[in-house]
Amino acid sequence: MRNAIGADNGQAGVKPAFGRTRLDRRSPRASAAVARVLALVFLVASLSTCGEAVPAEPLKLGLLTYISAGSPQNAQDRQRAFDLAVAHLNQAGGVFGRPVHAAVGDTALDPDTAVAEARRLIEDEGVHALVGPSTSANSLPVAEGVAGPARVPLISPSATSPTLTDAEDDDFFFRAALSDLAQGPVLARIARQRGFDNVGLIYRNDLWGQGLASAFEGAWDGSVRSVASEPGQTSFAEALRETAAGGAQALIVILFQAEAIAAVRAALDGGVYDQFVLGDALKNTELIEAIGSDALAGTHGAGTAASPDSESSSAWMAAWIDAYGEPPKGSYVREVYDATIALALAAQSANSTDGVAIRDQLRSIGVAPGESVVAGPEGVTEALETLADGGEIIYQGASGTLAWNASGDLAQGHVGIWRFTADGQIEDLEAVPYPS
Secondary structure (H helix, E strand, O other): OEOOOOOEOOOOOOOOOOOHHHHHOOOHHHHHHHHHHHHHHHHHHHHHOOOOOOOOOOOEEEEEEOOOOOOHHHHHHHHHHHHHHHHHHHHOOOEOOEOOEEEEEEOOOOHHHHHHHHHHHHHHOOOOEEEOOOOHHHHHHHHHHHHHHHOOOEEEOOOOOHHHHHOOOOOOEEEOOOOHHHHHHHHHHHHHHOOOOEEEEEEEOOHHHHHHHHHHHHHOOOEEEEEEEOOOOOOOHHHHHHHHOOOOOEEEEEOOHHHHHHHHHHHHHOOOOOOEEEOHHHOOOHHHHHHOHHHHOOOEEEEEOOOOOOHHHHHHHHHHHHHHOOOOOOOOHHHHHHHHHHHHHHHHHHOOOOHHHHHHHHOOOOOOOOEEEEOOHHHHHHHHHHHHOOOOEEEEOOOOEOOEOOOOOEOOEEEEEEEEOOOOOEEEEEEEEEOO
């Protein structure tokens, strides 16, 4: 059925009833009346934006994360968090009153691929801001070689290397996760609390692994033998023997998922270790599912944590379960959501899709002064309406406070202590404040 303006309902590219053909048949007086009506419409639209021009295009956000490589749990849940944030923004009426558009790029855990995908998202897809990359090794070249020069802001939800603090990104790179300068001491604290004073350490020989290993060693007051593992390494027998040569009681594991499964299995099968302390990349259930709860129940680790008793985190979790039916299993999931919402709120605050304008508003949307708003659909709606009316907000993130310093690092937050349970799940034990 055709509608009143002569086009199929719901179809794009419709011709309005006041198109050229119909106006040509009107009398001069009728045409003048139509022109007055159109002028009034444009005047009302102008007044509705409080005198500010509406941006010429909708906001488009990109997610740059690993999909075809890395942890499947993390990849799935991080994509879901991005989708949920975009859905909440659009349920709230969008940014500038228009739907938010989205695009996704797969970094495949490879810096060269990450750079190429970042360029594609910016140059071909036309995104105005990026969420990601997920890893430190991918974030540095993307920030310095692509986003910074293109003047496109990006927020990584999970790149934690201390090296990124000094990235030459022209202030376009931000993080929604704490630097490993915060996590390293918590990892050392876990090892001490577990009764260890002599440990082996195996770490991924990339920007993340090097940074977290260094942060751990700087906070550790016991004995340690550290060995680097190359990305993608599959054989660990020699490295494990080297870490254990000094009589280590436990192994600190700073590896990605597939590498950790291979290393832990080799340690157990070879009788080298039966006690482990895990870095943040392993805060999901894939390791215990692969190895078994008989071997890993009670194993502790450090990782991301929301603020304790956070109203925002609770609201976000309720919205997540409403959308997906069960809590997320992956790590740094709340951070993906917060990064997406923060970029959208900064764009609304700037009333612009310009990268510099968005960047310049990021530090204002999570700190005082302003009206406090939480994560989830109701909070996002309130935040967008307040900003559209010219007000100020304090976005209380699902993952914590988004208070960025001059380097784009979080000035405060929490590092979690967790453990695997006998039924193969993750139990959060403590959220350690940073700075303590």
